[in-house]
Amino acid sequence: MASNLASDRAKAVADALRDDVQLPIDVLIKALENETVPIVEKRLRKLLNVRPKNAPVREPLRVEESSEIHELHELLENASSIIRHETEPVIGLLRSAASKEVIGFESSQTNTRIEILRRRIASVALLLQINRPIQYEEVHLPNFLAEILETYSSESVRVGAFTEYGRDRITTNPNLLRLVLDNALRNAVDASSEVGTSAYATVSCEQTDVDFWIKISNPFSGDKLERSDVIDLGRSSKGSARGTGMSLIDIALRRMDYDWNLVGRSGIAHFTIWGKADLGESARINN
Numbered sequence: 001m002a003s004n005l006a007s008d009r010a011k012a013v014a015d016a017l018r019d020d021v022q023l024p025i026d027v028l029i030k031a032l033e034n035e036t037v038p039i040v041e042k043r044l045r046k047l048l049n050v051r052p053k054n055a056p057v058r059e060p061l062r063v064e065e066s067s068e069i070h071e072l073h074e075l076l077e078n079a080s081s082i083i084r085h086e087t088e089p090v091i092g093l094l095r096s097a098a099s100k101e102v103i104g105f106e107s108s109q110t111n112t113r114i115e116i117l118r119r120r121i122a123s124v125a126l127l128l129q130i131n132r133p134i135q136y137e138e139v140h141l142p143n144f145l146a147e148i149l150e151t152y153s154s155e156s157v158r159v160g161a162f163t164e165y166g167r168d169r170i171t172t173n174p175n176l177l178r179l180v181l182d183n184a185l186r187n188a189v190d191a192s193s194e195v196g197t198s199a200y201a202t203v204s205c206e207q208t209d210v211d212f213w214i215k216i217s218n219p220f221s222g223d224k225l226e227r228s229d230v231i232d233l234g235r236s237s238k239g240s241a242r243g244t245g246m247s248l249i250d251i252a253l254r255r256m257d258y259d260w261n262l263v264g265r266s267g268i269a270h271f272t273i274w275g276k277a278d279l280g281e282s283a284r285i286n287n
Contacts, residue, residue, distance in 0.1 A: 013043040080128035087121050116151065123179040127251055134173050134255060141170050141207060145214070148181050149203065156189045160204030160217075170212050170277045176252045181214070183245035184271050188218035191269065195219040213274035225264025 009031075031044055095114050099105040126134075142162050149157055188201035201218040246262075253260050258275035 010043070017043060017046060077129060080125040083121060083125045083128070088118075091118050091121070112151075119175055119178060120182075123175040123252075126173075126175060127179075127248070127255065134176070136171050136173055138169050138171050139174055141168055141205060141212065144174065144177075145181075145203060145205060148178060148185070151182075152185060152189065155200060156192065157185060157201045157203060160202045160215075162205050168207060170207070170275075172275075173256055176256055180249050180252050180273065181216075183249050184216050184273075187245060188216050188269070188271065191220040192218045194221050195267070207277055210277060211274055212277045213272055216271045218269055219267055220264055220269045221267075222264060223266060225262065225269055227260075227262045 091114065095111070098108075098110050098114065102108050102110050105111050126132075145159075145162075149159065185201065185203070192199040192201050196219075199219045201216055203214070203216050205212065205214040207213075249260065253273060253275075256275065258273055260271070260273040262269065262271050264270070
């Protein structure tokens with residue numbers, strides 16, 4: 001599937017479909033991102049759609065316990081508690097003051113922005129709680145994305161296709177996923193603005209009964225970009241900007257057992273995240 005010849009790629013995908021070969025989803029996602037031939041792209045999507053529920057997925061992050069790591073976990077847990085302790089009362093006071101000064105506060109943008117701030121702080125605090133289980137819930141993916149995109153202008157971010165094969169809900173942690181997408185969108189918008197005033201980012205998503213994936217595409221000032229560039233250098237498609245947000249994205253996605261990739265070619269960058277659409281009833285009950 002990595003061949004430069006479209007005929008070779010088409011044959012490889014056709015053989016995988018015929019022989020029911022179960023390829024890793026990260027391989028399929030990367031191939032789909034780089035594919036330019038419509039018929040091959042269509043067959044790749046079909047391969048993704050027929051993956052069985054017991055198909056192998058990436059192993060979640062595991063950390064070996066030691067006295068040093070135990071101390072680190074305690075420090076992070078304390079930091080999380082301090083963040084909540086010091087910020088929650090201030091947000092409460094801010095909300096109270098705003099409700100008295102802003103007419104129609106409950107439906108105002110001020111209230112919306114305060115709630116975004118509250119969620120952001122809660123998400124950062126959650127990232128530090130390494131030993132605590134993630135709280136999962138079911139969300140309607142199109143509505144979830146629409147809610148996030150409300151804070152961006154249509155000139156900077158546009159909605160692409162939503163393709164759904166069987167379901168439109170996923171089991172996730174909304175705060176962590178929102179944190180990831182907002183950081184990725186800010187990176188994409190900033191990178192687009194460096195290219196020109198008319199440039200914009202595009203958000204699209206696809207979903208099957210087994211998996212979901214969300215793609216954010218944007219122009220950037222450059223010719224080539226790889227995930228390894230981000231991991232090694234901590235930068236993003238924002239050119240010279242150092243991407244602290246990319247490290248945060250990686251940590252948050254690993255906590256939810258999701259995976260991601262970033263690839264840029266000929267001035268267009270594609271950031272994609274993917275994971276299991278449904279973690280099962282036990283995940284919703286036991287967490």
